Amino acid sequence: MRRDECPACRRVLPLRAVRIKMFATRKRDELNAFSVRLAVAAALCAACTSGPGTSRTPSPPLRWGGDAEGGAPFVEADPADPSRVRGFDVEIAELIAKGLHREPQFVQVAWASIQQSVERGDFDIGLSGVEERPDLAAQHALTLPYYEFQEVLAVRPSDTARFRKLGDLAGHRVATLGSTIAYGLLLDEQKRSGLIPVSYDDDVHPYSDLVAGRVDGVLLDNIIADRSLRRTGGFVIQRDPIAPAFYVGVMARANSALRDSVNRILLDGMRDGSVERIMRKWNVWTDAQAMYVNGLLTARTTDSTAGTLPAQGAARATVASYIPSLLRAAVITLLLSCVAMALAVAMGLLIAAGRVYGPLALRVVLAAYVEVIRGTPVLLQLFVLYYGLSSVVRLPAMLAAILGLGLNYAAYESEIYRAALEAIPPVQLEAARTLGLSEMQILRLVRGPQALRLALAPMTNDFVALLKDSSLVSVITVVELTKQTAIYATNIGSWVVPGILCSFVYLAFSLPLSRFARRLERRWSMS
């Protein structure tokens, strides 16, 4: 996933889409061989298809899916006309549509959903910096790669000499987008050297956190790295790339006829220079890309045997293989939720007490806090806490998540407690006063305990809600249950089993809580 500038205000827009994961790496020559076979297959199939101009009925538009949130140079809203999109992926789509004698029609889709959407028929082809991976090819029809990019390592200038490759970063935090080829490379390196992968949901904050010292390296596509360097600076990109990879178009698995036509068009585009012109226009034409195209066109004339997609080596992950990681994520979710709720309860009690007993100035301040927190999205608060304050205090992700959720829910809890405190009959407080108890003793011994019983049910509801809201903290790099489930679902290309498993875990947490609360309510019910 990428981000770019808003065409209207020219400000940087964060991207929240998640890139497809990649847990296996491949050597460049393997990829090239794979691509060559695809190209030849496409050429052979092209010979059997009708040529342009044979269609006698108007062709339907070519619906292509992409994520304009990805930004330039991939897909972005055109600053001159924000209702249109531009970028090299846009022009590749136009090239393909022209070859098919169809009109291109853009369909906006979240980057992480491109594969699922194309499979369910929302559009004909997905083009938005989709990385080529064996497991993706096993689940969908992929075009031949139309662009080769490099996974490059970015480090702080002071670390240029000591962090040259991933192996140098043993024990250090290295950021990337979650569920990408780069993330897979980091996971592999973690097993080898103990490097610590840190997953992000956008491609801007890894670099800002690198500059801020939260992470010690960033591994991402060279296009994204170059863009971030131009935009923010403060880091260097190591000269030697870590690994090559490719962008492809993705189609429904059953749509092999379209794939073959698209491959023929892409090969023609490479042969006549159309692809090069597009890439040069967007300033992403590289020597590696030129070598890749030349190799592809040369191979087409020498290899005429490969006619079908190669068998994919990537085995589908079994359910069992994901259970441990889901359980680990579930523990994180539970731990995060419990600590955040404890903070929310403590803060909520203090805020409620301040609003009920405090002087006017304090009541005004606390009321403002409650209204501001309740009136703004928790997602925004997490961003501000983790990224916005990073120049002042660099909170670890887990701590920021606990603080963000805890402080947010404290506002809601305080309203529950305030209402509960005010619901205690005044005669109870007067009875306590006539006994000589101080106001603090009355709160602690009489009013508070009775209010707690009234607040129990809404508190439990809030805790269940917090359990689910904890999924939001993935935006600040914490991989919890929902995030892990999303990774799992993307890997196997289905949400059915991961969704059921994830739901089961959430229910396993929340149902006993609800039962416990109902039992306490019955026990504490007041006549």
Next chain:
Amino acid sequence: MNAPNGHALSVRGLRAVRGTVEVLRGVDVDVARGETCALMGLSGAGKTTILRSVAALQSFSAGTIGVGGFELHPGPVPPESRLREFRRKLGLVFQSHALFEHLTVLDNVTLAPMHVLGWPRSRADEAAMKLLGSLGIAERARAYPREISGGQAQRAAIARALAMDPLVLLMDEPTSALDPARRGALGETLRALAAEGRGLLISTHDLDFVRGFADRVVILADGLVMETGTPKEILDNPRHPATRALISNS
């Protein structure tokens, strides 16, 4: 702990305003040690306002209230920190009992001794059980307020008020929820409490109860004391129209 004038409770020239209405217009009431004094009057006469003012739960505009040497003066209710000594001299039993619903009867009674007097739990429990035993509800000590009858709740509330051994005990409509048998038992209890040297001021509509157990009755109407005397003098030979109206409405 006698008041300077020899009374356990001395109310002088008490005036109180609620909104734009002057609900008390100069009330004088004295309660001697060992005396049970009944405040009577139709609804709105000012009985509860007198009790709440004496208990320092609401402010009054003029007059003084003296309890065992401690005086309350007109103006806002003082902060609790300045009422600590006063609170130990005076107990109040609310009409609704106002027991703390989250505590057992025993814990209701031990709450103040433990947290105001600083007694250890064992001492507070021992004293509370003795008190509950004297009021006949020791067997319900572990019950929660929602689990006991109205009569038991009232005795629990009395025990809670007595736990601090006050000089003056105020009671608001103590017989309103009691059957005749319970009413008699309550009267005997109050008589015993007065015999210990306490002054009891009781707001009530119950003529039979007053006749049976009060030493003196004060008739209130329109925020003023209309007449005062023994129950026999006042209730058997009413002179003031307010007293006659009270008797005819009972």
